[in-house]
Amino acid sequence: MDLEPQVVSKLELEAVIGFNGHVFSGLRVHPDREHLIYPLGSTVILRRIKDGKQEFLQGHTNNVSCISVCKSGSYIASGQVNFMGFKAAIIIWDYAQKTIYAELELHKAKVEALAFSPNDKYLVSLGGQDDGSIVVWNIETKQAICGSPASAASAGHCLALQYSNTNNNVFVLAGSGTLRVWELDLRNRKIRPTECRTGKMKRIVKCVEISEDDQYIFCGTTSGDIMKINLKTGLLIDCGPEKTKYSLGVNVIRTLKSGDLLVGSGSGTFTLCSRTNFKIHKEVQLEKGVTSIALRGEGQQFFVATETSQMYCFSYDDFKAELISTSHNGAINDVAICFGTSELFATCSAEDIRLWHINKPKELLRITVPNMTCNSLDIMMDGHSIISAWNDDKIRVFAPESGRLMLIIHNAHRMGVTAIAGTRDCKRIVSGGGEGQVRVWELQSHGHRLLGTMKEHKAMVTSIKIKSNDKECVTAGSDGACVIWDIVRFISLQMVLSNTLFRTVCYHPEEYQIITSGTDRKISYWDVFDGSAIRELEGSDSGAINGMHFSQDGRHFVTGGDDKQVKVWDYMEGEVTHVGIAHGSSITSVKLCCNNSTLISTSGDGAIMRWRFPHPPSSS
Structure with missing residues (x-):
């Protein structure tokens, strides 16, 4: 008897922090002068200039590579990248309805550039290096009119495309050794170039x-x-x-x-x-x-974006840069949410830690350590300090209000500090290193003291979680071992082994079980007392699971990984209830707020996504 396939709902995306600054001319102002349009991952974001309110166009399966807006503002076109040998889609969006008007597929691997004709009747698309062709589309019929190789066989590939402002049959293509004016002959369905x-x-x-x-x-x-x-x-x-x-x-x-x-x-x-x-x-x-440079109206105001994912607003008269949006432009390694308030969270990446307000996608604080990478961080329970693990073998403790460096522990681990967690009483730090050691540090009013060093892991420690009584912790390592430690006597209590590189581990809120995940794409449940395997779930179709977190009531947990999907699981049923698709790069970490209303996910391209958690906490 065939079982009906389980229906998986879509996670609701509430806000995003980030902008793909590497998409050339990826920032646009809509002709209504009210909205900025830009890509992040597989999502196109419409952001109201006045108050920053966001709407999302979702339908791409991979990173958005180019954007164009027609003169009337009725349509937005976006192209994407895809894997070698696969077609890269172009989506034309109906701006008023915020829905897909047409999906066009002819180019291979990447859509390099898009341009609308001045009368909004045609769209020209340019394929990437592996495609090398141009196609003219009829927007009304949603069909291709004609196509041609973009450049001569002796020339390099094309990079830029621009439509005439007044002539619906003329556009320009340029690139490496190519500069051509093309004319559309609609009657004969041909395009002819002039060098x-x-x-x-x-x-x-x-x-x-x-x-x-x-x-x-x-x-x-x-x-x-x-x-x-x-x-x-x-x-x-x-x-x-x-x-x-x-x-x-x-x-x-x-x-x-x-x-x-x-x-x-x-x-x-x-x-x-x-x-x-x-x-x-x-x-x-x-x-x-x-x-990117995007003009608003007659050009008295314009917006400029950089490859570091910064957005600036200029006025023509004073030509002064006003920073309106910042975000990470490289992989985010970890995220930590302030306990109790659920209003603040921190992220870390190469060179910096940033503090954000959960409801306003705005950077509150940036702590920069030049030329170093922050691998992991945690916000202490009392909210008075951010503890962080760095690749230069140091643990740094910062004040979250000012970003002041409160404490630095030198030579904390050989081969870098790779994981960190703070105890609930805010008096101790547990850290893990690239060499596989786990260390417990006592924080003192004027300094610190090493309490104990524990060695069982043969390779890098990737994740640390501390039990609520502050007497035990569990660590995951890329040696395929998860170890439960007594952090009072500094001995190992239990070890579980699996044929994987563990990326993350979590205690169930009742603390009688742990769940692990890693490069084998499996989610495993283990018994804390005897280390026995209880259950194994197929967690992902492709790639490792890098982040995992439990809801407060223990009924659900969330995962994210190399398949770019945020998944919400029912713990007892072992089934996915909701999936969020918006990231364009591997998800590096996921965290749930303590009030169970908000879920934060981060990825390798610097994107931070805020989702509405679909399961209210149980009243029991």
């Missing part, structure tokens, strides 16, 4: 902008100059600036109503310059490369 004549000038073009009157094409190059080309004749008019080229290339150009250009470079230089001789009128130096 632009740049003479001896050989450049790799990173971005293209067409002046509002369709007279000129401006091309930003990797060598740091801007080529100005006559759109009708295809002839090179000028190339500048002559004396001071933009360091690390020109990443993005936007034309203003005045005719002047906004230019962002790979070194973070952002300028306002003349379109006639490229003379710089105003200049600001931002942190790292500029990847």
Whole structure:
């Protein structure tokens, strides 16, 4: 007899912190002037400029690689990357309904760029390096009109695409050794290229902008100059600036109503310059490369984004940068939620720890340790300190209000401190290292003392959880061992072994069982007293499970891992009740607030997602 397949509900995404700064021209302002549009992972985010309120467009199966918004604002198009040999989807979204209008699939592996025609009737898509083709789509029929290889066989691949502002049949493609004006012949369903004549000038073009009157094409190059080309004749008019080229290339150009250009470079230089001789009128130096410039309305206000995932707001008059959004731009290694309040949480990654407010996706505090990586962190129960584990063998303790360094424990572990946890009485720290040792430290009013060192693990300690009585803890290691320790007498009480690299371990809230997960994709239940295996669940179809956390009542737990899915499990049934799909990279950690209402997940691309936890706590 066939059993009916279990219905798994969708987790509701409440807010995200983050922005993919590596998507060129990935930040857009909607023509309604009210919303910023940008990608993060497999999600397109619509953020209201006035109050930061977010809405989400979800439907992609992998990272969003490009975005375009039509002139009327009725449609948003987004393209994605996919695995080699697979088709990469383009989704056209109905902006008013916030739903999928059409899904288009012809390109292989990656969609490099998208552009709408001025009358919103056509969409041009450019495939990535492994595809190399352009396709013109009819938006009304949702069908391809025609396609062609994007560049000549002798040229490199194309990187930039721009539609004419007034002519629905003309668009420009540019890239490595390619600069072409294409004309659409709708009657014959063909597109025909005309090569632009740049003479001896050989450049790799990173971005293209067409002046509002369709007279000129401006091309930003990797060598740091801007080529100005006559759109009708295809002839090179000028190339500048002559004396001071933009360091690390020109990443993005936007034309203003005045005719002047906004230019962002790979070194973070952002300028306002003349379109006639490229003379710089105003200049600001931002942190790292500029990847997006989005104009609001007539260009009196504009938004600039960098590859470090920072967003700035500028006004044309004073040209001063106002930082409006920050986020991690690399892998987040751990997340900790402040106990009791459920209002604050902390994340850590390379070089920094950041403190956030749970309801406002805004950074409250940043603690930076240059050139070091924070592997793990915990917020002490009393909320008075953040304890953190670093790859330079040190444990650092910070004050959460000011970020002041309160304590540093040198040489805490050889091969880096890899896991850390604090006791409920806030008097001791348990740490694990890359060499496999577990150590217990006493915090004193003026310093610290090493109480004990325990050695059973043969490899890196990946996770530590302390029992509520502060007398025992459990550690997981990448040697396939989980050890339960007496942290008063500093001896091992129980060990469980499995053929996996353990990534995480959790006590059930009643503390008679532990659950583990790791690279074998299994979730295992173990008895604390005799170490016997109770149950094994298939936790993931692909990749390791990196994060796990229990609800307060012990009826549910959450997992996240390399399959990029946040899963909510029923503990007794051993079944998934809800799945959240929004991350575009491996999930590194998941945590539930103590009030069971909010779930936080983090991933390898720097994204922080806040989900509504679907199961209210039991009244019993």
